[in-house]
Amino acid sequence: MIEKPHHLPERLGLLSATAADPFLTEDLLRGVRGHSGVDLAKVVEPLPEDDARWMVEPLRDLLVDAMHHFEENRTDADGWLAPRLHAALRLTRREAADQRIWNHLALAVAPDYVAFRHPPVPPRGGGSPRINRDRFRGAPDRQCFSRLWWAxxxxxxxxxxxxVVAACANQDLIHNLRLDLLDHRPTAQALVRVLDRDVVRTGRGINGLMTAINTAGATLVYDALAEDEPRDPAALRAWIEEAESAPPVPRHELPLGPDEDPVPEKSVAVLADYFADLFETAPVRGRKTPQE
Known part of the structure; x- marks a missing residue:
């Protein structure tokens, strides 16, 4: 297990993929030893200093708590951390789409958490176990922290x-996320509803259902089947502005997100029924009965 960097930044910054590459050393990817952080700090672009959201200490404390509580079952950390990371950072989608902030969080602030949650595994072609470098600086649905924020x-x-907790409890669902599809809020809530009904019981089932939903989504406009209420951008702005005075995110109860209207229940119910029916004929490898 690697240790945290000896030099922790006080604030989050922006670290480009090109600047990050030299710090993805063999020792780091093998989970043997990290870096001091001093040299890395020289290639980081600073974020505005008058924004309380970029303070590192609350994030660092949150991640240390996650490592402590979930040492015995590390995948369970996702459901606990995802809502708290989201509530702690309070980003706009535009800010969250900038992978440089996630690169910095993974390499400068918490490479030890990346190694904790995604330990070294043998490569497909054989060889010594490695941490997948995408967990440090990769696509939004692969990078250690951005995948949780977007979930x-x-x-x-x-x-x-x-x-969020229910969704993150199913790793197959999170691995099959398609961000453009889940931008339709009733679709996301209907997926969770289907899981709650125990309609889908296996990882193969989830994979088959997601394939069917993605295929159907190419020809069916889900907005027409299940309308959503437009989001009020003022609620998100107010939530972000409260970051400076907000207390640390709670550890034993869920935080509160932006004060936006929930998804219309009728839309969720309609889509959940549709997805349950879709699953009956979904291509599930090895399935012999509709409920398998």
Missing amino acids: AEMFRNGGDYAP
């Missing part, structure tokens, strides 16, 4: 993070 953003129901 929370997609599955929260207004200010309620409970659906």
Whole structure:
């Protein structure tokens, strides 16, 4: 297990993929030893200093708590951390789409957490175990922290993070996220509803259902089947502006997200029924009966 950097920054910054590459050393990817952080700080672009959201200490404390509580079952950390990371950072989608902030969080602030959650595994072609470098600086659905933030953003129901916990409890669902599809809020909530009904019971089932939903989504406009209420941007702006005075995110209860209207219940119910029916004929490898 690697240690945290000896030099922790006080604030988050922007670290480009090109600047990050020299710090993805063999020792780091093998989970043997990290870096001091001093040299890395020289290639980081600073974020505005008058914004309380960029302070590192609350994030660092949150990640240390996650490592402590989930040492015995590390995948369970996702459901706990995703809503709290989202509530702690309070980003706009435009800010969250900038991978440089996630690169910095992973390499400068918490490479030890990346190694904790995604330990070294043998490469497909054989060889010594390595941490997948995409967990440090990769696509939004692969990078250690951005994948959790986007899962929370997609599955929260207004200010309620409970659906996020349910979604993150199923790794197959998170691995099959398609951000453009889940931008339709009723779709995200209907997926959680289907899981709650125990309609889908296996990882193969989730994979088959997501394939069917993605295929159907190419020809069916889900907005027409299940309308959503337009989001009020003022609620998100107010939530972000409160970051400076907000207390640390709670550890034993879920935080509150932006005070947005929840997804219309009728739309969720209609889509959940549709997805349950879709699953009956979904291509599930090895399935012999509709409920398998």
